Amino acid sequence: MSAPHYTLYHPRWYRRRVSVWWWLQNRSYTGFVLRELTSVFVAFFAVIQLWQLRALAQGPEAYERFLFRLGTPLFLALDTVVFLFVVFHAITWFNLTPKAMVVRVRGKRVPDGVIVSVNYAAWLVLSGAVALVLLRG
Amino acid sequence: MVQRITPLLWLLFSAGGTVAALLFPAHVFLSGLAFPLGWLPAPSYESLHRLLSHPLTRLYLFVLIALPLFHWAHRFRYTLYDGLQLKHLTALIAVLCYGVAILGAGMTAYLLWTIA
Numbered sequence: 001m002s003a004p005h006y007t008l009y010h011p012r013w014y015r016r017r018v019s020v021w022w023w024l025q026n027r028s029y030t031g032f033v034l035r036e037l038t039s040v041f042v043a044f045f046a047v048i049q050l051w052q053l054r055a056l057a058q059g060p061e062a063y064e065r066f067l068f069r070l071g072t073p074l075f076l077a078l079d080t081v082v083f084l085f086v087v088f089h090a091i092t093w094f095n096l097t098p099k100a101m102v103v104r105v106r107g108k109r110v111p112d113g114v115i116v117s118v119n120y121a122a123w124l125v126l127s128g129a130v131a132l133v134l135l136r137g
Numbered sequence: 138m139v140q141r142i143t144p145l146l147w148l149l150f151s152a153g154g155t156v157a158a159l160l161f162p163a164h165v166f167l168s169g170l171a172f173p174l175g176w177l178p179a180p181s182y183e184s185l186h187r188l189l190s191h192p193l194t195r196l197y198l199f200v201l202i203a204l205p206l207f208h209w210a211h212r213f214r215y216t217l218y219d220g221l222q223l224k225h226l227t228a229l230i231a232v233l234c235y236g237v238a239i240l241g242a243g244m245t246a247y248l249l250w251t252i253a
Contacts, residue, residue, distance in 0.1 A: 018222070020220070020221055020222060023220065033216070033220055036212055036213075036215070036216040036220070037216065039208060039209040039212035039213050039216070040209065040213060042153075042157045042161060042205050042208060042209050043205065043206060043209035043213070045161060045164070045165055045169070045205075046201075046202050046205045046206050046209070046241065047241070048168070048169070049164070049168075049198070049201065049202050050202055050241060050244060050245055050248070052168070053198065053202075053245065053248045053249070053252070054248060056182070056185055056186065056189065056252065057248050057251065057252045060182045063182045063185075064182075067172070067173070067179060070168070070169065070172070070173045071173035071174075075169070075173070076169075076170070076173060076174070079165060079169030079170055079173075080169075080170065082165055082169060083162065083165045083166055083169060083170060086157065086161045086162050086165050087162050089154075089157060089158055089161075090157075090158040090159070090161070090162055093154055093155070093157075093158040094158060100151070119158075122159060123158070123159055123162075126159050126160060126163070127160075127162065127163035130160060130163040130164060130167070131163060131167060133188070134167055134180050135177060135178070135180075
Protein backbone atom coordinates (compact mmCIF):
# COMPACT_ATOMS: atom_id res chain seq x y z
CA MET A 1 0.00 0.00 0.00
CA SER A 2 1.43 3.35 -0.98
CA ALA A 3 1.14 6.42 1.20
CA PRO A 4 -1.48 8.95 0.04
CA HIS A 5 -0.22 12.26 -1.35
CA TYR A 6 -2.41 14.32 0.99
CA THR A 7 -2.97 14.67 4.68
CA LEU A 8 -6.53 14.42 5.94
CA TYR A 9 -8.08 17.82 6.88
CA HIS A 10 -5.06 19.60 5.41
CA PRO A 11 -6.23 21.41 2.29
CA ARG A 12 -3.67 21.61 -0.50
CA TRP A 13 -2.23 25.02 -1.24
CA TYR A 14 -3.81 26.84 -4.11
CA ARG A 15 -1.36 27.11 -6.96
CA ARG A 16 -2.23 28.22 -10.43
CA ARG A 17 -0.99 25.84 -13.06
CA VAL A 18 1.40 27.65 -15.41
CA SER A 19 1.39 26.59 -19.05
CA VAL A 20 4.59 25.20 -20.55
CA TRP A 21 4.27 28.03 -23.09
CA TRP A 22 4.42 30.79 -20.44
CA TRP A 23 7.29 32.47 -22.26
CA LEU A 24 5.26 33.24 -25.40
CA GLN A 25 2.99 35.73 -23.63
CA ASN A 26 5.60 38.41 -23.21
CA ARG A 27 8.32 39.63 -25.58
CA SER A 28 11.08 39.80 -22.98
CA TYR A 29 10.23 36.28 -21.76
CA THR A 30 10.40 35.05 -25.37
CA GLY A 31 13.78 36.73 -25.79
CA PHE A 32 15.01 35.08 -22.60
CA VAL A 33 13.96 31.58 -23.69
CA LEU A 34 15.36 32.07 -27.23
CA ARG A 35 18.63 33.20 -25.66
CA GLU A 36 18.73 30.11 -23.48
CA LEU A 37 17.93 27.91 -26.50
CA THR A 38 20.98 29.22 -28.39
CA SER A 39 22.93 26.63 -26.37
CA VAL A 40 21.26 23.84 -28.39
CA PHE A 41 22.63 25.30 -31.63
CA VAL A 42 26.04 25.86 -30.05
CA ALA A 43 26.12 22.16 -29.10
CA PHE A 44 24.93 21.13 -32.56
CA PHE A 45 27.82 22.93 -34.20
CA ALA A 46 30.33 21.56 -31.66
CA VAL A 47 29.17 18.07 -32.70
CA ILE A 48 29.64 18.99 -36.41
CA GLN A 49 33.22 20.02 -35.64
CA LEU A 50 33.73 16.73 -33.84
CA TRP A 51 32.33 14.95 -36.90
CA GLN A 52 34.77 16.84 -39.14
CA LEU A 53 37.64 15.85 -36.87
CA ARG A 54 36.61 12.19 -37.11
CA ALA A 55 36.41 12.44 -40.91
CA LEU A 56 39.91 13.95 -40.98
CA ALA A 57 41.17 11.09 -38.79
CA GLN A 58 39.60 8.47 -41.10
CA GLY A 59 41.13 9.71 -44.35
CA PRO A 60 40.59 11.75 -47.55
CA GLU A 61 37.46 9.82 -48.67
CA ALA A 62 35.75 10.35 -45.32
CA TYR A 63 36.59 14.07 -45.50
CA GLU A 64 35.09 14.26 -49.03
CA ARG A 65 31.91 12.58 -47.74
CA PHE A 66 31.77 15.06 -44.87
CA LEU A 67 32.08 18.02 -47.24
CA PHE A 68 29.38 16.54 -49.49
CA ARG A 69 26.98 16.09 -46.54
CA LEU A 70 27.39 19.71 -45.45
CA GLY A 71 26.38 20.77 -48.96
CA THR A 72 23.02 18.96 -48.86
CA PRO A 73 19.90 21.17 -48.52
CA LEU A 74 19.16 19.73 -45.06
CA PHE A 75 22.51 20.79 -43.62
CA LEU A 76 22.52 24.13 -45.46
CA ALA A 77 19.12 24.91 -43.94
CA LEU A 78 20.23 23.75 -40.47
CA ASP A 79 23.47 25.73 -40.65
CA THR A 80 21.59 28.89 -41.66
CA VAL A 81 19.47 28.59 -38.51
CA VAL A 82 22.57 27.71 -36.46
CA PHE A 83 24.34 30.81 -37.78
CA LEU A 84 21.47 33.11 -36.77
CA PHE A 85 21.26 31.63 -33.27
CA VAL A 86 25.03 31.68 -32.77
CA VAL A 87 25.16 35.36 -33.73
CA PHE A 88 22.25 36.02 -31.33
CA HIS A 89 24.22 34.20 -28.62
CA ALA A 90 27.32 36.30 -29.32
CA ILE A 91 25.42 39.62 -29.18
CA THR A 92 23.50 38.78 -25.99
CA TRP A 93 26.66 37.36 -24.39
CA PHE A 94 28.78 40.44 -25.11
CA ASN A 95 26.05 42.80 -23.91
CA LEU A 96 25.72 40.86 -20.64
CA THR A 97 29.47 40.77 -19.90
CA PRO A 98 29.64 44.07 -17.94
CA LYS A 99 26.78 42.87 -15.74
CA ALA A 100 28.55 39.60 -14.93
CA MET A 101 32.04 41.05 -14.60
CA VAL A 102 33.03 44.34 -12.99
CA VAL A 103 36.48 45.46 -14.09
CA ARG A 104 38.41 48.03 -12.09
CA VAL A 105 41.48 49.93 -13.25
CA ARG A 106 43.32 51.86 -10.49
CA GLY A 107 40.25 51.60 -8.28
CA LYS A 108 37.93 53.06 -10.89
CA ARG A 109 35.17 51.01 -12.45
CA VAL A 110 35.58 50.59 -16.21
CA PRO A 111 32.37 51.84 -17.90
CA ASP A 112 30.04 49.15 -19.31
CA GLY A 113 30.34 50.54 -22.83
CA VAL A 114 34.11 50.08 -22.86
CA ILE A 115 33.87 46.41 -21.81
CA VAL A 116 31.21 45.73 -24.46
CA SER A 117 33.30 47.47 -27.14
CA VAL A 118 36.39 45.45 -26.23
CA ASN A 119 34.30 42.29 -26.66
CA TYR A 120 33.10 43.32 -30.11
CA ALA A 121 36.63 44.30 -31.16
CA ALA A 122 37.96 40.90 -30.01
CA TRP A 123 35.12 39.23 -31.95
CA LEU A 124 36.11 41.08 -35.13
CA VAL A 125 39.83 40.33 -34.79
CA LEU A 126 39.35 36.63 -33.93
CA SER A 127 36.83 36.11 -36.75
CA GLY A 128 39.35 37.61 -39.17
CA ALA A 129 42.11 35.38 -37.82
CA VAL A 130 39.96 32.22 -38.19
CA ALA A 131 39.11 33.18 -41.78
CA LEU A 132 42.75 33.94 -42.58
CA VAL A 133 44.02 30.57 -41.30
CA LEU A 134 41.26 28.54 -43.00
CA LEU A 135 41.47 30.38 -46.33
CA ARG A 136 45.25 30.41 -46.60
CA GLY A 137 44.82 26.62 -46.45
CA MET B 138 27.67 16.20 -5.62
CA VAL B 139 26.39 18.57 -8.31
CA GLN B 140 25.89 21.28 -5.64
CA ARG B 141 29.49 20.99 -4.45
CA ILE B 142 31.03 21.44 -7.91
CA THR B 143 28.60 24.16 -9.02
CA PRO B 144 31.31 26.90 -9.11
CA LEU B 145 33.40 24.73 -11.46
CA LEU B 146 30.36 24.03 -13.67
CA TRP B 147 29.57 27.73 -13.79
CA LEU B 148 33.17 28.51 -14.76
CA LEU B 149 32.98 25.97 -17.62
CA PHE B 150 29.62 27.44 -18.67
CA SER B 151 31.05 30.93 -18.74
CA ALA B 152 34.30 29.99 -20.51
CA GLY B 153 32.41 27.92 -23.08
CA GLY B 154 29.94 30.75 -23.68
CA THR B 155 32.80 33.15 -24.36
CA VAL B 156 34.54 30.72 -26.73
CA ALA B 157 31.26 30.11 -28.59
CA ALA B 158 30.48 33.84 -28.80
CA LEU B 159 33.92 34.86 -30.06
CA LEU B 160 34.66 31.99 -32.46
CA PHE B 161 31.50 30.12 -33.48
CA PRO B 162 29.95 32.75 -35.79
CA ALA B 163 33.06 32.77 -38.02
CA HIS B 164 33.35 28.97 -38.02
CA VAL B 165 29.65 28.42 -38.74
CA PHE B 166 29.68 30.99 -41.51
CA LEU B 167 32.74 29.48 -43.20
CA SER B 168 32.28 25.72 -42.68
CA GLY B 169 28.48 25.70 -42.68
CA LEU B 170 27.68 28.19 -45.45
CA ALA B 171 30.57 29.76 -47.38
CA PHE B 172 32.50 26.54 -48.15
CA PRO B 173 29.51 24.27 -49.02
CA LEU B 174 27.90 26.98 -51.17
CA GLY B 175 31.17 27.62 -53.01
CA TRP B 176 31.43 31.28 -51.99
CA LEU B 177 34.95 30.55 -50.76
CA PRO B 178 37.27 27.58 -51.45
CA ALA B 179 37.10 24.89 -48.74
CA PRO B 180 40.50 23.95 -47.24
CA SER B 181 41.90 20.70 -48.64
CA TYR B 182 42.41 17.50 -46.66
CA GLU B 183 46.19 17.92 -46.85
CA SER B 184 46.19 21.53 -45.67
CA LEU B 185 43.99 20.69 -42.68
CA HIS B 186 46.31 17.83 -41.75
CA ARG B 187 49.25 20.20 -41.99
CA LEU B 188 47.45 22.51 -39.57
CA LEU B 189 46.62 19.58 -37.27
CA SER B 190 50.27 18.57 -37.07
CA HIS B 191 50.83 21.66 -34.91
CA PRO B 192 50.12 21.07 -31.19
CA LEU B 193 48.63 24.58 -30.85
CA THR B 194 45.97 23.73 -33.47
CA ARG B 195 45.01 20.62 -31.48
CA LEU B 196 44.78 22.62 -28.26
CA TYR B 197 42.67 25.22 -30.09
CA LEU B 198 40.30 22.55 -31.42
CA PHE B 199 39.93 20.95 -27.99
CA VAL B 200 38.99 24.32 -26.47
CA LEU B 201 36.72 25.08 -29.46
CA ILE B 202 34.73 21.83 -29.14
CA ALA B 203 34.84 20.79 -25.46
CA LEU B 204 34.16 24.09 -23.66
CA PRO B 205 31.02 24.99 -25.67
CA LEU B 206 29.66 21.50 -24.92
CA PHE B 207 29.88 22.27 -21.19
CA HIS B 208 28.32 25.65 -21.88
CA TRP B 209 25.39 23.83 -23.51
CA ALA B 210 25.11 21.27 -20.68
CA HIS B 211 24.78 23.96 -18.04
CA ARG B 212 22.44 26.28 -19.90
CA PHE B 213 20.24 23.52 -21.33
CA ARG B 214 19.87 21.99 -17.86
CA TYR B 215 18.27 25.17 -16.55
CA THR B 216 16.23 25.62 -19.74
CA LEU B 217 14.67 22.22 -19.11
CA TYR B 218 13.99 22.99 -15.44
CA ASP B 219 12.36 26.36 -16.07
CA GLY B 220 11.02 26.08 -19.58
CA LEU B 221 9.47 22.65 -19.34
CA GLN B 222 8.93 22.72 -15.55
CA LEU B 223 10.88 19.52 -14.91
CA LYS B 224 12.18 20.45 -11.46
CA HIS B 225 11.40 16.96 -10.17
CA LEU B 226 13.88 15.39 -12.62
CA THR B 227 16.84 17.51 -11.43
CA ALA B 228 19.32 14.66 -10.88
CA LEU B 229 18.52 12.78 -14.09
CA ILE B 230 18.76 15.90 -16.26
CA ALA B 231 22.05 16.94 -14.68
CA VAL B 232 23.58 13.50 -15.23
CA LEU B 233 22.40 13.40 -18.87
CA CYS B 234 23.57 16.93 -19.76
CA TYR B 235 27.00 16.83 -18.14
CA GLY B 236 27.38 13.19 -19.21
CA VAL B 237 26.96 14.14 -22.88
CA ALA B 238 29.46 17.01 -22.46
CA ILE B 239 32.04 14.74 -20.79
CA LEU B 240 31.55 12.11 -23.53
CA GLY B 241 32.03 14.74 -26.27
CA ALA B 242 35.11 16.19 -24.59
CA GLY B 243 36.54 12.67 -24.21
CA MET B 244 35.95 11.85 -27.88
CA THR B 245 37.55 15.14 -28.94
CA ALA B 246 40.62 14.48 -26.76
CA TYR B 247 40.92 10.93 -28.10
CA LEU B 248 40.68 12.02 -31.76
CA LEU B 249 43.15 14.85 -31.29
CA TRP B 250 45.55 12.56 -29.46
CA THR B 251 45.48 9.77 -32.05
CA ILE B 252 45.11 11.74 -35.31
CA ALA B 253 48.14 11.14 -37.53
